[in-house]
Amino acid sequence: xxxxxxxxxxxxxxxxxxxxxxxxxxxxxxxxxxxxxxxxxxxxxxxxxxxxxxxxxxxxxxxxxxxxxxxxxxxxxxxxxxxxxxxxxxxxxxxxxxxxxxxxxxxxxxxxxxxxxxxxxxxxxxxxxxxxxxxxxxxxxxxxxxxxxxxxxx
Numbered sequence: 063x064x065x066x067x068x069x070x071x072x073x074x075x076x077x078x079x080x081x082x083x084x085x086x087x088x089x090x091x092x093x094x095x096x097x098x099x100x101x102x103x104x105x106x107x108x109x110x111x112x113x114x115x116x117x118x119x120x121x122x123x124x125x126x127x128x129x130x131x132x133x134x135x136x137x138x139x140x141x142x143x144x145x146x147x148x149x150x151x152x153x154x155x156x157x158x159x160x161x162x163x164x165x166x167x168x169x170x171x172x173x174x175x176x177x178x179x180x181x182x183x184x185x186x187x188x189x190x191x192x193x194x195x196x197x198x199x200x201x202x203x204x205x206x207x208x209x210x211x212x213x214x215x216x
Contacts, residue, residue, distance in 0.1 A: 095162040102166025106158035122155035
């Protein structure tokens with residue numbers, strides 16, 4: 063498997079405010095896991111509260127590359143345990159890798175990840191079901207995805 067990541071600054075449609083700050087944009091990490099011509103995609107936001115930065119997430123993903131290079135993506139539980147045990151912390155990076163693996167497995171099997179875990183209805187299920195089969199080069203799907211995330215700007 064080939065693992066890559068990139069940090070993208072997302073411009074929020076609305077200012078996000080909590081008691082200590084307001085933000086208009088945020089950096090997220092996007093993970094692509096490619097194997098057998100299929101690309102699984104994961105995403106995570108960092109948490110300063112837990113000692114994470116965009117760079118620390120990317121460093122963790124770089125450290126996970128050798129582990130994933132020789133792994134079979136269909137062995138999700140085994141891979142997840144190995145990734146979890148690689149280093150303490152960096153839970154957001156671990157979650158992004160998990161998402162990319164689940165997305166890959168779903169695409170390989172023609173099912174949305176939400177269907178694989180037994181959720182068939184509701185807003186979250188609808189969101190995932192419309193994303194299945196997102197293979198590189200599928201213009202109709204990419205255009206659909208662009209419309210759904212149009213409230214963000216890179």
